[in-house]
Amino acid sequence: MNLRRVKAVAKKEMIQILRDWRSLGMAIAMPLLLLILFGYALTLDVDQVATVVLDRDRTQVSADFVSRFGRSRYFNIREHVSTYEALQRMIDSGKAQMGLVIPYDFSEKINKGEEIPVQVILDGSDSNTATIILGYVEGLVQIYALDLSRTPQYRVYSHPVKRSLPLVDLQTRVWFNAELESKNYIIPGLIAVIMMVIAALLTSLTIAREWERGSMEQLISTPIKNMELIVGKLLPYFFIGLLDVSLSVAMGQFVFQVPLRGNLLLLFGSSAIFLVGALGLGFLLSVVTRSQLLASQLAMVVTFLPAFLLSGFMYSISNMPKAIQVLTYLIPARYFVTILKGIYLKGIGPKVIVAEGVFLVLFSLGVIAISNRKFKKKLV
């Protein structure tokens, strides 16, 4: 490998990048925009559930029960309706996510100490939100039942045995992310997704562009070797990628206060390895397709979606069907996401992530080797 020729290619590529300041600007602004969105705007935490109430009892007792929902920060009572149809319309149109139906004999049954059926209707379209809302409702009803059990009507609960009842007390502890904040696991994973997409999108055009514009013929007529071209072409993008990583890490640290428990050096080392693979993948697509439109479409499909969906970034892999789980082993972002989350939240050292690291190295070497073989300095 002749370093002078590598330098020449890198320099030419760098000039080309700097001339197109808009693309460069977007490559740098994109990670920042995404981090800001995920840090401030996007959350899966559910609160202020829009609730519609149909109180058929209309007594002090039922009003007290409803007001418990109103006072909780998880619910936001939007409207009291008087017919079931009105409640249905609210949920149909998406104005309410939950409907609470209190029967005619609510207070009567409470006074008699009987069991009262209360109906909760959820908009199940978003199953995740619905499950969480149901958990809130159950918790609230449990507290209400506890208060009821202190009233004379519900004597069964003040049964003499109860005072000495054996009970299991569940003590839960959360490790690694004790505050259960979604940003703490989203942001480390997001770095991997951004890297993968930006790196592959940028490089997917480099070779295809030369073919389409006809400058490839000039390149072929030079004495440059394959590896020199690959290294020279990827080098500038490698530095853009590293700049993106540094910006993301700095923002995670100073803006979002995501705890970084592990080693910074390990973080950058693994990022560099991953970056080579991602850049190589884009380069390979460019070599194989020779068309910018096709290369960018493919880059989108083979990098963005898998990195976003199959890497465990947001959707945990263990919940997926077995066949898809097997598929995720082919996604390099999966390993990098594991490494990043481990370094950030668990503070793990190099020993725990040896397997992931080895795979990333293999992947990076693999794509570069294939690119080297596939790229032919011939006009065919």
Next chain:
Amino acid sequence: MWERVYHILLKEFLQVLRDPRMKAVIFVTPIIQLLVFGYAVTTDVKNIATAVYDLDRTPQSRELLSRFFASGYFRPQEYVSQVTRILELMDKSTVSAAIQVNKGFAAKLAAHEKAAIQMIVDGTDSNTATVVMSYAAKIIKHYNEDLIAEAIGLPQGVLPGKGIDLKSRAWFNINLESRMFYVPGVVALIGMLITLMLTSMAVVREREIGTLEQLMVTPMRPVELILGKTLPFALIGFFDVALITAVAVLWFKVPIEGSLLLLFFATGLFLMSTLGTGLFISTISSTQQQAMMSTFFFYFPAVLLSGFMFPIANMPVVVQWITYLNPLRYFLVIIRGLFLKGVGAEILWPQMIALGVLGSFVLTLSSIRFSKRLE
């Protein structure tokens, strides 16, 4: 006029479909994407790999543990004999929960004392952790109820008068499967990406290769060129939406409760804004790289701010205002309403009007810009 439009339409189709690989990108990858999406994107938490640390080893402790595993939510991954092993398994993400039953569990229950069990949850994924904890709390609650019933001398499961008997029903998605929620959304996402990308790059490619000048010396008027450059991609967009809708209904068995006709009408309204945006991007880009980066710069935030994954109601108010400019936001409400709720135009009309207004505005604006750039 229509003859010239027809010719450029024909040329555009020829150019896109000449390359068999491009054909695959247009017709095969949407299906693959839907399949992967449909199976991979699930927020349903089941079969949580759990480490068990049973120090008591009595029939009672085993009975309690078996309740965890019989629930279907937890799956015993490993029975450990040291606390450090739990840490090790958690570090490697082999397990995401651990249950510890202390020595003397059964004895304490027999002595009518409070017996504690510990649960450790990996909070890395905070959402899953919340769900895991609520499952555990529910299992313990039932266990306690049965203990009380036993102590009072009632058969299990018939403890009377909890006061409130909560009857919950989930509408539109009775089994609360997340797939039903995501698959209709994917139809919108894929239709958007394909049309956006193809339109924005089609014009820029001509400019970059230099064939745009040849087009300009023909007697073709800007309007004809715009029609010729957007109609083929509109057709491809329609075709893709139909294709993935078919896969969603036939393969994933997502019910389509509403009217198909309305779905196609709404798709038309939606494509107006995606084609318009694509055209707009083509007017501000001089290379395909710029066009692609701009497309991505628009597409990614549009997906995130559409309510596809993250509920809009949870966003800060300022960001919620921004989402009103996002065509995907309206189309998602329409497509989910049609698929899952089976509602019709009487409920979805505000979204349709919004899409129509947004679409005509973007399309007009970019057409004007486009014509100006040609002159």
